[in-house]
Amino acid sequence: MRAAVYRRPGPAAEVLEVVELEPPEPGPGQVRVRIVTSGINPTDWKTRAGYAGRMPDGFQVPHHDGAGVVDAVGSGVAGLAAGQRVWLYLAAFDNRYGTAAEYAVVPASRAVPLPDDASDDLGACLGVPALTAAHCLGGNPEALKGQTVLVAGGAGAVGHYAIELAKHAGARVVATVSSDEKRALAEGAGADLVVRYTDADAARRIRDFANHVDRVVEVAIAANLDLDMAVLGSSGTIAVYAAEGELALPVGEFMKANTTLAFVLLYGLSPGQLADAIRWTSGALAVGALSALPVIPYPLEQVAAAHDRAAQGIVGKVVLRIAGN
Template structure:
């Protein structure tokens, strides 16, 4: 099969190559998927660049997310069928065969049916972003009904799905963005109120439009903490999925608000937490409540450019089409 691989960490153009490798065979509890689309996330380029502790064992096919068709089932796999359309998540986690190849072998638990109503590009856009959003929202849609949610970075991939999942769950959704282009994306996703955080009165505007916020889905905790605490309702929660920097926390205001600060990383969720996020995402997908962001596509031969585009912060989603 044709596959993108890297054998050591480094710049995309230097270490990524597209080569022929033997197609993997599924073992017990595994599924082989003929990939159609491969979604690119920030975690993918960071892993290739060496910003994480894991190093390739011989070679690594990158990318966690994607959509395709079940090609073969390993022993003990139930609930999936050859020829079935699926989306996959965390394919490259502790696994050599990610989705940037003609075939990927993935643990069956990370392979999810893709409804006929959903495109392959949409399937490739789920995975890490949608599951992270579902977990940051608490994992239980019923708990959001009638509540107010603020999504920081509402035009990003996690923000996009946080808006859509929260709105479907019956929450009032506000979002912050940095530009008119991103405001249009957040509004299209379903945010009732969109505020540019570059405006000096952003917190006042959020309170005016949406009232006190019960839960914040936060992409930049240090930059936005003062705003979050100004709008947070007593007993509210700030859930952040991007906290690479050192955090200095104002203990007094956090205690005064009886606030809960939650850190979310998809890799280390419990199986129960992951199952809850997958279930919520799948239900929303089947109901037609999830959409893809604007998609920029690359062929497999240009996978290095695709990763560089994500690293540069391309608006929307970057997808490699097989």
């Protein structure tokens, strides 16, 4: 099979190459998936660049997310069969066979059925962003019904799915953005109110709309803390999914308001928490409540250029279209 690999961390053009590998065989509890589309997340290019501080074990096929068709099933696997379309998440976590290849072998729990009417692009956009969003929203759509959610960075990948999943659960959604282009994306995802977080009256507009918000899905806590605290109601939650710099907390204000500050990293979730996030995402997917991000496609042979494009912080999702599928 053709696969993108790197053998040490470093700049994309220096360490990524497309090579021929033997297709891996699924072991007990695993499935092999013929990859159609491979999605690139920040965690993928940051790990390849060396931010995680880990050396590959021989080689690493990158990328956690993707969409494809089950090709072979290992012993002990139930609920998946050859020929079934699936979307993948955390494929490269503790596993050298990520989705930047013609085939990937993953634990069966990381391959989730993809409905017939869902595109491969949509399947490749889910994974890390959608599951992170679902957990930031509390993992339980029933508990979110009737609440108001503030999604910071509503045009980003996690923000996009936080809006759609929250709306699917029956919540009202406010999103903050930084440009008119991003406003259009957040509105397209279903946000009830979209404001520029840099506007002097952002907090007032949010309070006029909702009086207060119950939960914040936060991408930049240090920059947005004042706005979050200005609109968050008593016993509210700020769920932070992106790390950035140092943070000084107004501990007294947090205590008086019974505020919960939760930090979310998908790798550290328990199996039960992941199952809750998958259940919510799959339920929304089944009724057409989720949509693909704007897709920027590259062929597998241009994987290094795709990584560099993803690292530029573009609006949308960079994907690899795996030729021959």
